[in-house]
Amino acid sequence: MCGIYGFVSENTHQAGEILEGLKLLEYRGYDSWGVAVKIKKQIKVEKSIGKIGNDKIHLPQTNLGLGHTRWATHGGVTVKNAHPHLDCKKNIAVVHNGIIENYRELKKELSKKGHKFISETDTEVFAHLVEEFLKKEGFTTAVKDAFNKIRGLNAIVVMNSLSSEIIAAKTGSPLVVGVGNEEFFISSDSLGIAQHAKKALFLKDNEMVVLGKDIQLLSLPKGARLSPKFEEIEYIQSLEEKGKYQHFMLKEIMEQPAILENISQNYQVTIQDLGKKIKKAFGTYFVGAGTAYYACLAGAYLFSKIAKVHVNTEPASEFNYLEDFLTPKSLIIALSQSEETIDVIEPLQRAKKRNSKIIAITNVQGSTIYRLANEKILLGAGPEKAVASTKAYLAKLSILLMLAFSMKGQIKQAETLLIKGAKEIRRILSPKYLKKIQKIARFLKSKEHVFIIGRGVSYPSALEAALKIREVSYVHAEGIAGGELKHGPIALIEKGTPCIVFAPNDETYNAIMSNAMEIRARGGIIIGISFRDSEVFDHYLEVKDLKEATILVQIVTIQLLAYYLAVLKGYDPDRPRNLAKSVTVR
């Protein structure tokens, strides 16, 4: 969470360029933004709360500057709490992603020494710490010593009005350095720098970099010199733009048929290889958070149904408490779109300590999870910029579906199903079908609660559908296993309560339709997502029977419903309140 962007250059740049860089990182947090530039021997700062939108910056041109877009952890969303944070003399400016876990004790110590704090953040402590160390040593050593004093998983970038260098260090969240022409850029993500740099250095944890006329890479805690290994990065402008779409969320939903086709055509070898590893393992565990966890859960059903193999899964944040049974023969398959989710990283680190094997299925190359894994599979879904995950979910489901079939020796069958799935999604994305979904969105606009039920492999679809509706439209939505209704939730159904029912043509059909009738008998309004219409349905969205691939298609109807509901209610579906695309704090 939080986006960091900065540069140090032989040439002057408009300060507005920092704001443009930050805009590309706003998916990481958009509570407030701030920019600091070095002008002669002074630091000038401008900050504002809310998304950047059309904000302009009034700072002068500079050859050294830093910016930050915040997802608040410590202290409310105020201008004072927005980064960059300064020391007492306003010589040091700091931007930060992570949590300084011992900031309270450090703040106490520094206050006793006379430092004055103006924000409620943990970050400000770092500026004062550097100020304190600078009393007795140079800038690089001061930052190193300050960084060694803080605890937690952090990425910090510092500038000093009396130096022509930017220094960055990290133990947690990502930082990437872009090498330009007589200049260096630093950012939380290569997206932020790819238009200026062809070569990049992805900082590893416990590394520190000093950027000025040249680049120095140092190891932490000691500061020994390391030789940087640069990687080529590519700038694909079209991926960063919404094109003809009003929002990234809609664009990304529309990209899904092509993603299914790509996976069906290009993943055979990788998937068959992974299948062999699962067969050899003594216990396979799927680990993911949020939407990725629901993909894990769907995977567990697909594995049971198709491959007749049991896999374990739990939400990643709970997996830390279930690590005791891991052995060197265990196989952990981590699913994460962003590669940065702390709730996924922590269990992987624990699994690594137990010598378990880790395979990452991710959408981003080169970040933390990618490096932790023994082997990696890329989703190939292209950058997902809307906070609500859509296409990455479908890519994960497609890979898991192919994997389950490949373990049964029937990968070709999965390929055919994915192609059929792509075709059916295209039908759902047609204007005529979209109108039906928009009509249901209008019906739901005034509703406060929605329940979504499914059974078997459609149960994860119900959970994911509820998450999509909640996160972008702020309607209270709950996904429930159909069989669980009578064990409590049915008490919430009253006249007019909307309930979405996933009723595919599989072994769950009769039971889920009985559940739908029970809801209707209590006045609930039923929105049926099924291969055939029924008198129980007040609203009906057809999803053709695609056997095991039906789950890939049925969720698209609700992705669209959530999207239209958000737009109808006047919300920005790409940047829902309180959320961020990369969840890098616990």
Ligand code: AGP
């Ligand atoms: C999905 O719509 C959410 N924004 C969220 O649940 C997300 O899937 C979760 O935070 C996991 O992210 P990851 O795939 O990047 O690890």
